[in-house]
Amino acid sequence: MRNKRSVRGKRPWREGDKHFKCIEKKLSIVDECLVRGNRGVVPLKLRGAVLSMIHAGHQGIERMKQWGCEYVWCPGMNKEIENICRGCLMCNSWASMPRKDKRSVWPKVVRPWERIHLDFLDFENKIYLLVVDAFSKWMEYEEVR
Known part of the structure; x- marks a missing residue:
C-alpha cells in the first residue's frame, strides 16, 4: 500500500x-x-x-x-x-430456494482409457505431458521439452 x-x-x-x-x-x-x-x-x-x-x-x-x-x-x-x-x-x-450447484459432473467411466485427462507439467526447467486414465488413475508422462 x-x-x-x-x-x-x-x-x-x-x-x-x-x-x-x-x-x-x-x-x-x-x-x-x-x-x-x-x-x-x-x-x-x-x-x-x-x-x-x-x-x-x-x-x-x-x-x-x-x-x-x-x-x-x-x-x-x-x-x-x-x-x-x-x-x-x-x-x-x-x-427458501437454495441455488443449485452448476458445476458439471463427469460421466462415470466403465473401462480403462475410456476418458483421459491431459496436462502439462513444468518441473525443474523441463516440460512434461501428463496423461491420466480416469478409470484406473494410471498416469503416463513424456518429456516434451
Whole structure:
C-alpha cells in the first residue's frame, strides 16, 4: 500500500465512538482514506449507499456478509446486512430456494482409457505431458521439452 501511516493519536472519528477506539491499533490511513487492514472503513454518511451496492445482487445474507467483509468495514455491518435482507422480498424468496450447484459432473467411466485427462507439467526447467486414465488413475508422462 502506498503512503500508509498509523492513526494513533490522530483519531479521525468522533470522540467517544467505542467501535473505533477498541480497534484503533488495526486502523491506518492510506492515501487519505481510513482503512482496517485491507478494507476501507465506510463513513456514516456513505454507509447506506455502500450497503445498497452490496445488496444490489439480492444474493442473501451470507453472500452479502462475505462480499462486505472482503472489501469494507463499518461498525455493526453484519447486523445491518441481516436487517436489509430480512426486509427484502427478493432476498427472502431466494432463501427458501437454495441455488443449485452448476458445476458439471463427469460421466462415470466403465473401462480403462475410456476418458483421459491431459496436462502439462513444468518441473525443474523441463516440460512434461501428463496423461491420466480416469478409470484406473494410471498416469503416463513424456518429456516434451
